[in-house]
Structure formats: structure tokens, C-alpha cells
Amino acid sequence: MPISPEQQAEIDEQRSSPQPTLRAVSEGMESHLYTAYPVLDHGFIRVIDYMGNDEAICQAARVSYGKGTKSVQNDEGLIRYLMRHWHSTPFEMCEIKLHVKLPVFVARQWIRHRTANVNEYSARYSILDREFYIPEPSHINAQSVINNQGRGGVLEGAEAARVLEILKSDSNRAYDNYEAMIAETGPDGEPQDGLARELARMNLPANIYTQWYWKVDLHNLFHFLRLRADSHAQYEIRVYADAICKVVADWVPAAYGAFEDYRLGGATMSGKALDCVRRMLKGEEVTQETSGMSKGEWREFEGAIK
Amino acid sequence: MPISPEQQAEIDEQRSSPQPTLRAVSEGMESHLYTAYPVLDHGFIRVIDYMGNDEAICQAARVSYGKGTKSVQNDEGLIRYLMRHWHSTPFEMCEIKLHVKLPVFVARQWIRHRTANVNEYSARYSILDREFYIPEPSHINAQSVINNQGRGGVLEGAEAARVLEILKSDSNRAYDNYEAMIAETGPDGEPQDGLARELARMNLPANIYTQWYWKVDLHNLFHFLRLRADSHAQYEIRVYADAICKVVADWVPAAYGAFEDYRLGGATMSGKALDCVRRMLKGEEVTQETSGMSKGEWREFEGAIK
Amino acid sequence: MPISPEQQAEIDEQRSSPQPTLRAVSEGMESHLYTAYPVLDHGFIRVIDYMGNDEAICQAARVSYGKGTKSVQNDEGLIRYLMRHWHSTPFEMCEIKLHVKLPVFVARQWIRHRTANVNEYSARYSILDREFYIPEPSHINAQSVINNQGRGGVLEGAEAARVLEILKSDSNRAYDNYEAMIAETGPDGEPQDGLARELARMNLPANIYTQWYWKVDLHNLFHFLRLRADSHAQYEIRVYADAICKVVADWVPAAYGAFEDYRLGGATMSGKALDCVRRMLKGEEVTQETSGMSKGEWREFEGAIK
């Protein structure tokens, strides 16, 4: 269970006590604040704080004194222009702070995005909970035979059952032993010193859950989302990216709309690819052999234009 | 005049319309929002937005669900501990966005702090105003004879008058010519094309004012303030740092207090310096010659302990 | 004159004394080391140091013990794959250190690229030289009437002459006065204190030359080059980017080739643009009105595919 009754009470309390502020407010985002949206079996994302909204992006782009134009349409046009021409600094003027609970192997991918602020729950200082990610049967896949770092079809029957059984029993055994090592009582009830937490944690597998506060500006968040909401990303991080996309869409609707069109739904074409498009539009029949592209490139090119 | 009546009206409007929010609020900071605090002759700083407060620092350090302890004293102790042991990440969980108007030569020092977000008024796109920094007579100093990159005594008499006259007349001439080059009418009233702004700006001297939105997290802001509110910093940037210190003290009083004690008012001692302190506390008479320090180091050491 | 005879002698000496190293070497780059390539009227770029080569990119991507495959073709394929899929970290494993001399208004654009290391010549500490950028007549353009932050046609006749005359005479007057203010002798030969350098510099216009050491990894350099070698970049920074492109092409030929194809010669298409391409390939006549794009977007789209 991701959230205990006491934790839920704390969340509820925060959600019930609005205070006046003079800052820019995003009404869409206020409705999400503090709420924990479940991801995977024990994880969640929840918004702790945010700075700015669509208007703030425009205000910064114009270095203006007031709120900018009253016209929402002008603001949206400006935001689309900024996104199209890679003017990233105005998007950096919005900031979001999330509380995320996630398996360690997902955290290890996530942290590779360096332009962010992180406070992780310390397993040197605290004791981790017995919470492990065990995939749904529909997400237990074979190694892909085309893509060396991806997944193929769903495992079935006895093989799937064995995998599930291994993941469950190894997690539990590792946690039992983690508890035994840090305990102040030995197996026969005798007192013992208890192993240091910073050492005991090394017995825990990568599907254990950790949690952190993660703060990032909107430009770098979009970069994270483009890579991690992508179909090539590992499923277990993609579901976090998808959950974040939903709150961002309500926080900064115009910026998210531009991001969706130009980044998530767009594609980068090489010089060779553009050349092929031009030739095809003139009626030429272009094949991989005559394209100048490698097989992999051509496959991706065809995926984009067909 | 730094702020026009229309701009002031925009500021007043923003200050008069509080909205409800569920986010962490700093009452001390709300009272500063949007107000332009004058710095130098035409410059200012004003807070556009902020994220977090003292409690938010503790909440992130604890990766907690609610607001953290109710005890202000516990929070302050934790904050002092974090500051003392260089645990910088919880301070990164607060963020501030400033609108700053400043001379270009100050902006050039400021921008060297890379971990921040910036949107500067574009002189490719817009026309700069006729506003130049002309120092007060009490801040027109000679080159220092001790420190190769500092200032010595105040200039006086005819020399001071000449400097002031040069700065004023060269600024005005440069601006007149800037205007003439971008004008659509030539000197005799004939139509002309007008030089591109991105080229015309190169005629403007480094004391012209520019402005930007600058967003930074509290940890990196403290780093900026430590270096720029320091007595070795150039006066013209130090006054900006001092103005920012005042609002930060109201925004996050506990964090600012710890910063003041451990960073602004503290000093870093080398191994050699610590050794000298130990010897002196045992009653030894230590001199520069017996200290193992260079003359410069010894002078700074004496400055710290006397 | 960008390089004095003494400086040239220092450069020649460095170029004449190879030493043995066990590190990865790029022969193409060795031939460029230290040489100052002129840019604009007094500027230059010169390579001071570099780390890595094409092989080093592949070695890092494979986290391998030796140099990687002996096959150049495999390495090139891997590099193209990494570039196409935005795997940026292996490119970060190469590093370059440049010495650049450039006008201040160019330096102000350049420094906005934050992920780099910079040491700039200090005008608090040292006296700047009398060197100003005065554009060639063919690069004195009018403000663009289409693009609010670009240039239009070349200025001609009396207007061009006036601009040149202003830039020259204002630069010289500003420098004369800079010298007079820091001098230890007043206008009538009497001794004076001399204004502090950190103050006197504020009289100098933005076309004065400064210089710096600039160190950056290859991934971030490519990002810089994509934006600054682009036709929308200001001419005066573009020529620096072009000069850097030439040495990078010799340093890491495979990586530069992939960069040229996927970034410099490529284009990012939005979801709407991809949809139009698909419709056009099916024979539909698509216009701006039926495209769903704004006029600006449509113009750029047509530029890419025609």
C-alpha cells in the first residue's frame, strides 16, 4: 500500500488549507497538488510544489513588468514559436517539485538526467520498507530479437510463472535477511549489535522501492519526458513519464500542447531523409538502396512518413 | 527613472490581487513580491516568484509526506546541521525568480554563475533605453596599489570631475549615434533604411543598463551571495547582492541565519592555519615567518582571528 | 593585428616540440593545435588542447577495456546510431579547449551556453587593447522587415558611410578616454591617481575585443554549433561557429559527419508537418490553410521540403 492512513491524513490536511498568494497560480495544477497518483504496484508521483504557468513563460520571454498580454491566443502563438525555434530559456522559468516513489532500477535510469535537484530517502539513515516491484503478467516479456536493449513478446505459461515466483521469493528472502542483519536480536533471541544500515542495504535487490523529491525546470522536464515517454524507453519508467505528462498538461496547457506537437509527435529528419522526401514528392520511387540510408535508418524513416 | 507610471500600475495591480493556493507560502516573501527595490542610479531587483520556505527545506531533507515537524526549533537545528555539513541538496529545493535591471558590465560578471536560468532583454529585437550607470562621486576610486584587481581611495577634485564628465558625455554621444544609426530618417530628414539593431548595439558602452529575469535555487543563490556580497567583490555588483540578501532574510529566515553564520561570517582555514591556531592556543608566539604561510595568506589569517 | 611577434614565437615554439603520450591522439587535430585562425577583423580561434577522438566515443559507448573494434566502418555505424537516437553521453567523452578572441557583444551571446568552462581576460586586473570590431561594408545591413531580430539588405552609399564613420570614431574616442582615465598623468602632464580599471572599462563599447579560454565537451559543442552555425544566428557569431566546424571535422571526422547529416543538414518536423508530408505523398494538394500550421510554420516547412 503506497500511502499509510497517517500519510493520507497529512496530505488531506495540506489539500484543505489554501492560503492567499500574490504569485502566478495555475488553477489546473492546484487541483493536483499533493495527490498521489499510483504508478506500478507500489509507486506514485505527486506534485509538491510548482512555479509559474503559461503566462509566466511569455512574461519571461518578454522580460516584462506585468503579466504580459491579456490575449491567450497571442501567448499560445508565442509559446509555439519559442518551442519551434528551440528558444529554451523561457520554459526554464517554470519549475516543478515532485515526490516520487519508484523501484531502484528505475531510479538509476532517472538520475541520469543531471539538470535537476534530488533528495532521496537515505538508506544509510533509515530503514527501507518491504515493498518490491513485481511486474504484472502482461509486462513480463522476453528479450527482443530485433533490438538488443528492448523487450519482445510476453512470456507465457510455466516460464512466466517461474519468473514471477523467483522475483517474489528472492525479494522476500533478501528483505528477511536485511531485517535479520540490522536487528538488535539474533536468531535465537540473543542480543546482537545489528549491522550498519549503510551495509545491510547492499543485500536488497533493484526492484525494491525508494523515494525522492525531484525538482526540475519545465525545459529539462520536457527533455526527460521526450526520452522517457518514448516507445523505446523501458516500460517501467515510461509509466512514470506518462503520469507526469497528465499533470503537466493541466499545469501549462499551451506549453504542453506545443511540446506534444513539436516533440512527442514530431520527428527529426536527417539531411538524407529530407532529400528523400523531396525526391518522393517529385514522384521518384525511392528505396532503401537508393536512399543512401542504412537499413535501420530507412526503417525508422518509413515509420515516420507512412 | 527606473519604473514608468504604466509599469508601476502593472506592478500595483499584481500586488493587489491575491489568489488562493495550496502551495507552501512564505509570508515574509509575499510582502516583497513585485516591488522594485532601487539599486545604483537606475537599477533594481524585484522578486517575481518563489518556491518553498524554511519548512520546505526540512520536508525535502526528510523526504516526508506532510509539512514536517511542527517545531520551529527542530527545523532550525536541522537547517544549521545541513548547512554546516555541506548537505546542499535540501537548499536546492527552494527557488527564486528575480527581475533585475543592471549595467552591462555588472551583468557580465553575474552571468558567470552558470547554474541559473536567464532571460535577457534582447537588443537584437528591441531598442535599449537611454539609461547609463554614472557612479556617485563617493564611488569613483583609484586603482588599488595593494590588490591588482581592486579599488583604492576615492578620486578628488579635477580628476574626479573629468572622469564624471567623460562617462556622461561619452554615454550620451554613443546613445545619440545609436539612435541615429537605427533611425528611419537621416541627418537631413531624408529617409534611410536604418541599421539592424543587432549591429547598432555594438556602439553602446558597458555602463548601459540591461535587464533580465534570473531564476536560481537557494543553494546556488547562497553561493552567488557569498562571493558577491564579499568585500572583495566589485562595489557595483555587491549592492545587488546586498539587496537580494535582504529579501532572502525574510523569505527563509532560518536558512539565511545559518548562511550568515557559516558562510558570510565564517572563514575557511587551511591545514597550516589550523596548525597555527593550535600552536597559539598553547601559548606559542607565531609569526608569518614561523607560520609556513605566504605573506598574503598570513595577512588574511590575521584578519580572520584578530 | 591579432597576434604579436612574441606571441607568434610562443605559438611556434609549442608547435615545434612534440612529446610522447600514451593517450588517444587525433592526428587531424594535432595539425591545428595552437594555430590562430583569423575570424572577423581582429579575432581568432585556436585549439589549446583536446581529449579523445572518434575511437574514444565508441570505447566509452561500449565501456570497453581496449580501443574497441579495429573496424573503422563499425565505429562509424555506431556513431551514426548514437547521434540518431540522441545518445549524447558518449559524445560528452571528448573535450576541446579553445582560445578565442572575440568582440564583447559576441561574447555575451556565446556565454549563454552554460555547460562549458570559461576563463576570460580580466578588465578589472588588466588593460584592454585598442581593438574594435568594425564590420566590412558588405556586412552592414538594415533591420529586417520580416524577422524582428534579424538583418535585411546591405546598407549603401551615404548611410553606410555614416555608420562606419560613427563606429570608428566612437570606438576611438571611447578608448582615448579610457586611457586618459586610467593614466597616472592628467591632461596637462600633472600627476593623477588614475581611475580603477574595473570602473574605467565601463566606458568601452560592445565592439571592443576580449578573449577567453573556453572548454567544452563535444556534445555541448555540437549543440552550440547547431544553433550558432545556423542561418538565423547573427553573422558575427556564425563566423566563429564556422571556423570551429572546420577543426572539429578534422578532429572527429565520423562524429562530425553524423552531426552534419542529422543536425546541421536535418530538420525537426512537428506532428502536423509529418501529417502534411504523409498527405502530400498520397497525392493530396496541401496548402497553408489546410495544413493546420501558422503562416510562419508553413513557410519554414516549405523551406525544408522544397
Next chain:
Amino acid sequence: MPISPEQQAEIDEQRSSPQPTLRAVSEGMESHLYTAYPVLDHGFIRVIDYMGNDEAICQAARVSYGKGTKSVQNDEGLIRYLMRHWHSTPFEMCEIKLHVKLPVFVARQWIRHRTANVNEYSARYSILDREFYIPEPSHINAQSVINNQGRGGVLEGAEAARVLEILKSDSNRAYDNYEAMIAETGPDGEPQDGLARELARMNLPANIYTQWYWKVDLHNLFHFLRLRADSHAQYEIRVYADAICKVVADWVPAAYGAFEDYRLGGATMSGKALDCVRRMLKGEEVTQETSGMSKGEWREFEGAIK
């Protein structure tokens, strides 16, 4: 065994083929290149590449054309001055690239230093080796009773034996099951699909070894070393920091000497601490109660000056 015979042959080959270069060379560092220095039971660090040396720091600080002064003494004085006054940019002009093999729980601490470039061995793409960190008996400690995130005394007797037995058997069981899940043959020899590597890795505990290429500039490396070679750092990362210190001392002897004196061997004193030193030097008997410091602060203060 950290390095296979084939890997050692590759390393030997690289070490035996020097090539000429015009770049700055550090002879002290050349002697370390590629050699794997063992750390913990299966880990190592080895230098893959470096940029710059002590002279290069001074050259950048002076933005000079040649190599800088011939005087080593002047260079050392400048380097000490730069370190003492937190002029960090010249140190950023040196860069090092390391190949590191380390347990995952150490990697998780290490990666928190964000200003660095990393390529980690991919467990989505490749199969990890059966190599786990099992502490020496002398490094199996109890949880500290003073410091909530540290270690106390060494565990002894049956308790220590139980811990070792758990760590060994759980690691091996986890790895056996990892292999079984990705295998293309089931437990009874029947063919199976084999679980995707990106999923199977989640069964592996945090003491498994990973490896990466890690590239960082000297300023940020010093920051890393100050925090991780510190006595408060976890032993298992401290031994890596210590091993790196040794090669850095040979790479940039003057910079490392200044780092040792001002950072490793130094201490930061708060305003309160400085005040106490002043009072004590005047003969006052200062106690924790009259110091204005908390108990923790006072304990650390006494540690520094006694």
C-alpha cells in the same frame, strides 16, 4: 578477478605504444595511464585519458598565448592563491577520464555528483558478471550509536559470520536466478524464450559490481574528493576517493598540494567559531555553554582546534 587476460593484453598494448603529441603532457600521469588499481574485492579505477597539467591551470588563469612563466615557484604561488580565493574556473581547465568498476550501492552515491559525464555499462543491453562485493571481516560494522548515518564498532563472532554468510548466499542465489531467467533453456533442458535483460536485472542486489567511464574537470573532482575522501563518507566510497587522490597527486602536484592544505586538511569556521577563537586567544576560558554553539557544533569545533 577484476581484469581478464585478454583485457590485460589490451591494456598492455595501449601502454606500450606512445605517440607524439603537441598537447600539454603530465609525465606523472602518463605513468598511470590505463593501469587498473584494485579497490575493494573486485573493483578498480584506471585513468583512460587526461587534459592539462599544473602549467595549464596557470595558462588559463592568465589567458596567455604560450605556456606561462618558466618559474615553477610562481606557478605554485598562483595556484595556491586561486585555491584560497575560490577562483575555481582555472581548475576546470583540467579534465580526467576514469574507468571505474564499483558496487551498485557505491555507484548510487557517486552519481549524485552531477557535474560529470558518465557512460555506464548497460544491463538492458548486456549481461552482468557474477561479481559481488563481500566486505572484509574488518569492515563489517554495527550501526553507529552517535551518528545516525554512520558505522560503529566491528561486528564479531557469530553475528559477523551470519552477516557474511547471508551476503554470500543471497548474492549467489540472486545471480543463479538471474541466469536462469534470461537463459534460453529451462530447468529441465526445454527451450524457453528468456526474460528480457532489462527485467531480469531487477533481481540483482546492490552489492553487484557495475562499471562506467566517468569524466570530470579538476574543480569538480576536488569537490567530489573533499566530500568522499572525508572521514564521514561511507568506507566503500572513501577507498575509491583515496585511490583517485593518489593519481591526482602525480598528475597536478601543485594543485593537489593546495587542495590538500586548503580543503582536505582545512576546516570551515562559522562566525561563532571565529569569535570563540578570538576570545580564547585573548585568554578567555570558553565552554560549549558560553560559545553560543550547539553540542554537535562544539564537538566538531574542538576536534578542529585541539
